[in-house]
């Protein structure tokens with residue numbers, strides 16, 4: 323890893339050539355849409371390697387990484403303990419299709435840190451939320467679910483729903499290919515709107531299996547729950563016999579050792595996890611009280627399965643990551659995140675750019691909008707063209723921000739003074755570009 327100053331990004335020719343090759347054989351050239359830079363324009367960088375807080379692209383440019391694989395790389399890239407755990411596991415065989423000790427140890431670690439009593443391991447956050455909803459429906463015997471607009475829970479059909487007109491109407495498909503039938507039992511409400519939740523339960527409470535919410539929304543930018551929102555959701559669910567699913571795929575083991583639960587203390591009846599718990603390999607989980615989880619096959623009748631669930635490499639990477647994620651690590655990340663948030667906000671203020679910093683533990687995002695953002699409608703008021711200019715000016719100076727104004731910024735324990743220094747040098751240029759953008 324070099325620590326001398328980066329001279330700026332000199333060329334993206336190889337990335338351009340790779341993006342062209344990719345476009346011929348992969349739709350849009352990427353395997354997950356946000357990677358394509360659609361929201362900010364330009365050529366996505368093809369990353370060849372990463373270490374600590376740095377990414378190196380195919381053209382040899384180095385960037386301070388403020389995405390951290392969208393959360394998982396909490397210890398930094400290629401952390402020696404994680405690399406060693408994966409290498410050791412790989413040498414023992416990559417998959418058996420049988421139970422292994424590593425799955426038990428990882429499940430014990432998750433149970434020790436969170437309110438859940440039992441967990442089922444899966445391979446992606448999408449699978450975790452999809453399975454948790456099936457279990458909630460199987461447990462309650464009810465069809466409907468409540469979700470909030472702007473909360474992302476992966477790409478399963480029933481969760482790709484947009485709000486219909488009026489609070490008590492069914493959800494509408496949010497993507498071609500999702501049928502009206504798949505979203506008809508999904509009720510979509512505005513985030514932080516307790517009156518709407520109360521209204522929908524008063525009308526249809528005996529039909530509602532669960533409410534699913536991001537424990538602290540981070541997929542429309544950071545929009546924390548107001549005051550006692552989560553607590554009230556839990557009380558309303560309890561009153562009507564519905565389950566509360568706390569989606570902690572992003573916040574789990576990131577904003578604290580116990581995720582957002584470690585900050586606001588509201589336990590979901592079911593919780594979903596992913597990202598950090600896989601340490602950069604595909605691992606995710608859903609869990610809850612034993613009384614609910616025991617309804618899952620083979621203990622109970624609700625079917626759920628996976629060929630690679632609890633994969634030995636993924637459990638080894640996840641366990642090494644969680645074991646490395648000590649109180650000291652969280653304190654470091656909290657400090658680094660506060661520093662970067664302040665640097666960014668100060669730089670924008672200095673250039674007179676209207677913006678709003680929103681923080682959730684060590685996660686934050688910047689809305690190019692004037693006031694406090696409390697729901698998805700508010701998030702959509704921002705000036706995304708300013709963000710695109712801000713993003714590209716930072717990228718040109720070797721700082722890799724999320725390529726969308728609707729994403730959180732992620733720090734790791736590896737973001738040391740050298741990395742923070744590079745960010746401090748780049749941000750004033752980015753702020754100027756934002757100010758000059760029309």
Ligand SMILES: *Cc1c(COP(=O)(O)O)cnc(C)c1O
Nearest residue numbers: 446447448474475476569571572
């Ligand atoms: C990332 C994310 C998911 C989906 O996880 P994948 O592993 O991408 O399928 C679900 N919920 C939340 C809150 C997320 O941030």
